[in-house]
Amino acid sequence: MINIKYFLKGFFCIKSANSPAVALAAGFIAIGALFKSIGLNIQESIFSTFLTYAMPGSLIMAESLIVGASLLNIFFAVWLVNARLYPMTVSLFPLLTHKSQPRLKYYLACHFVAVSAWLIMKENYKSVERKYRLDYWIGVGVSNLSVAVAATVFGFFIADYLSKDMMIGLAIVNPVYFTCVMVGAMKTIQMSLAVILGSLFGILFYFISPEWCILFGGLTAGTLAFFVGELNGN
């Protein structure tokens, strides 16, 4: 079912020098502490990180619970902010496809699509034999999800000892890490434009619609970057 050798190879990627483990842990410690402060118990906190495994969505859920938003509101707000996972999945899974792997495995493995695991896979997929890329990906996903769940538990239990300033410090780690990764990914005209225009249009569209700014900004910037890149031979 799963090739253990490749699964473990993917799993231990979390130990590499450029691993997102620290950023991921910092973000989910803050999430765990936030969950406790809004009244979730430890089981619900674990359940939430395990099932959702996407930080912005968890933040929105927490804020919605505070203001008492309806389930429909939560659904649309989370769907909008996490819709980025769609292009991320589409731009990753064709690299993992192999006829020997059962289709159902892809639908289970897509649960691990989140920025941290996605970036590791995008960096490393060429070094893995195509037949075993999905097993490798599952290893990467399981290790990242384990860090996220463990950090949520840790954050939940140390919540009372975290000052407001420490929470603020933890909250910046993740965006800074991923900003650095994005800058590091700017290796072609297309990628550089996608990253630069994405941040510019994301901000510009915020003034038109805060809910849709990520999707509209990303769509406009990504399409522009694609065409300019194609015109310039990538």
Add this chain to the structure above:
Amino acid sequence: MVINTVLAILVTSIATYISRFFGVMTSKKMRENSKIFKWFNCLAYSTLSALLARIIIFPAGALAEVDYIVRFLVVFICLVIFLVSKKNFVYPTVLSALLLTFLSSNF
């Protein structure tokens, strides 16, 4: 509250999984060297950038309590350190937390 919380978690999980699920479904026959794959690759990076820009400039939660100039300064300093340290991820990541904690508690 208990029922609402559990339902909210389930709704959040479903709303998140939908994008992943349709991603797998629609990429089934996509080839990695096709134009559409390249376009989606650009979309993925630009959407992530848009999300990061939104988190840094218009944050929710704890970050919203810090002045935007302080947030911007921390990200800028960390990016410079990242580039100067030959793209080392550890220095800017660790420094960002320390720097923001220090700045937010003193200014």
